[in-house]
Amino acid sequence: MADDIDVIIIGAGIAGSSCALLCARAGLSVLLIERAEQPGGKSLSGGRLYSYALADILPDFQTCAPLERRITREHFSLLTASGATTLTSDSLASESWSVLRARFDPWLAAQAEAAGTQLLCGVTVESLYLEQGEVAGVVCEGDVLRARAVVLAEGANSELAERSGLISSPTAQSVALGIKETLALDRRRIEDRFHLDENGGAAWLFSGHLCGSRSAGAFLYTNRQHLSLGVVAPLSSLRDGPAAAAKLLEMLKAHPVVRPLIHDAEVLEYGAHLVPEGGLRGLPSRRAGKGWLIIGDALGTCINTGLTIRGMDMAVLSARAAAEALIARMAEASPSLPVLYEDALAQSLLWQHLRRYRHVPSLLQNSAWYTALPAFCQGALADLTRADAQVTPPLWKILLHHGREAGLTRLAGLILRSLKCL
């Protein structure tokens, strides 16, 4: 039976299941292999899903997927050691939901199954099976499963692709470590604490003084009865090893702005996972070859702009480009899969997003983001809102004073680069 398989997909995460769904819908025979006992069992994500990409392939997913809360309020805080400057918006431009992957991934994989995909869980793909130098299947538990094409959707820690020499190891700048806790908190308390109605949800992004002057960001999303709280820091910021990352999360939880938000919430789960953050420039130059292609985090498609983390929508977009290439490849003997995939990627929305944010990874390495900017905003706002026996200086004097204190050249440089990159 294995010889009849058109496509084997390794990993039933968002990328793998989306690709399986689209291929199966087009009539290809698809085997989706997941190492966890069920999809989502080994996935870790902050959990904010921007819906446009998935809505394109599953238009009614909002009504039937296990979603947590529709994000209706957005906060962005620039932290200093003792305080923060926070922007809040209730008029969000795009639709997004909080999700828990342990619930969401099985649902998405079930959509792929309903379209005709065979799902095999609790099985790890050990290696790729080669015939005359071409990828012709996979090896699981010593057995060879043959297919006309293999899709690597194994996530950020893409061991198989690296071990097989298809891609090289990422650099410390292009990969971050994400650490997340899921905290239980009563539904009513979530709604009171974050000023939400029954169905609304909040997303809170933190930047600034999290890892000294080194690059790092943090997030808090409200689920129905849980909070998702986490920190994401490039490996280059975590010079003291993974223990330093765990310390970062503890420092975040103890910060005076964050502490009251998680008060009395009980830690249910804790996990760490890699996040590719290299953007367009961090992608491997070879993304497909004879009999294989690579998608999602394994390819490195996640985008972190400092204001948004977009891995799941990018995973769906890459799955779509891959499915287009695979469907075309199975329909005709030529051209080759790499050519078809490169064409599909070049025309995809994924590519447009990656190009748009191609300079952001280097912008986020600028230490002024984490020190000078938060200090300037906090100082200037404190003076502007001052009402005491001292006469408040004119605005220009306040801005100049705090600008000088924070370092005028560094601040100006950061603002100019941000205008260009964001």
Ligand SMILES: Cc1cc2nc3c(=O)[nH]c(=O)nc-3n(C[C@H](O)[C@H](O)[C@H](O)COP(=O)(O)OP(=O)(O)OC[C@H]3O[C@@H](n4cnc5c(N)ncnc54)[C@H](O)[C@@H]3O)c2cc1C
């Ligand atoms: C802390 C953190 C916060 C994040 N926050 C957000 C956010 O808020 N919004 C957002 O959009 N993105 C976020 N991301 C990024 C997002 O989670 C990823 O971009 C997304 O999950 C990528 O999907 P994927 O399908 O490519 O990989 P994954 O979701 O990692 O799925 C890969 C799958 O492959 C399976 N697998 C791996 N190897 C094998 C093997 N050899 N055999 C069989 N199966 C295998 C794994 O078990 C897994 O199920 C965050 C990531 C982290 C770590």
